[in-house]
Amino acid sequence: MIAKRLLILLTAAGLSAVGLFAQFGGIINKAKAKIDKANEKAKPVVTRAEKAADSFGTWSPEDEQEIGEASAAKLIAMFGAIDNPKLEQYVNLVGNAVARRAPRQLPYRFGILGTEIVGAYALPGGFVFVTKTALEAMNSESELAGVLAHEIIHAAERHLETEIRGKKTTAWAVEEGKARASREPDFIRKRADTLLKEMFDMQLSKDKEDGADTRGAKMAADAGYAPDGLLTFLRTLSSVNARPDADKRLFGQMLSTHPSFESRIANLETLAQGGPQGKTLETRYKAALK
């Protein structure tokens, strides 16, 4: 009798469990189906977004030139340009002698900014600027070639543009998409404003800076310059920066966006050791500055 009751109880419990499982399983399956359906529905949206992001991957060569021109004009508005055709021509000759070996060919143009801060800047489209005080801090053509080569690498490899995109992918793509779609007349000017703001505020990745130093030094050496041009220049800056009478504004901007002088010097020292010999051309440099 007891065994019979026990059997009935067990059977009832088993049947309930099966029912519950079936019910619960049904809920899971329904939920899964809903998720699958939602995923299917969302797929075209994601694909469209991916396509949009891809289409804003990099600027077209035309946009790059226009944004470069607008940025260069703004940079001149900020710091002024040194009006010395002879010196400008010389800087352009050095820059173009090196830029022949650039990883991407652009119409490289070089200008001199009339500010007391020490710096050099690369803008989209091959615009490169060096400051008046940076030229005063150099002692040879190979130093100038090393600095310009560093900037040429930045411009050729679109370092500034890619760094900004990497840091604000969504906002940047949406903003660009909207501006393009509405054919906003200020599109280029706004890009230039953002670009310069980021250039002075944002630190490029150490990889990009170290790469521009080493590949730039190699490019200058391949052009026939002494491979330690940039290294020598950085050593000068480092020693001046250590002087108590040196105005901190000289290097404040550069040090806020680049690795320390010591780190860059250490990175370049290994490259310069036992490397090829090249020209320093101090006399030609000093004659050009007069």
Added chain:
Amino acid sequence: MRYIWALVAVSLALAQQTSEKKTAPPPAKKEEPLFKNKIGMKSSEQTKESASNSFNGIDPKTGKVDAKMHAATATAAHTEKVKKMGENRPTEPQVMAFIKEGGLKAE
């Protein structure tokens, strides 16, 4: 008597000279310039006001470009200057002659 007064006067003058020599500060050691070269040219944006502040637009505390500088707007003259940068690019023969003159590598 006259000789005595003359001797006293000379002694006093010498004493004063010696004391001046002792108190006078040593001639200031000329500070070595930060950079040996000097480009003595004015910038296109340099006005009387900015000439007195060579670090115009740079924050004295951080050394960074300040907000006022970022607000600068390019005019037609600045755009023209940029266009000239393109027009004044050296030609290929000019670059080749420069490379040759400096003993650099053409290829």
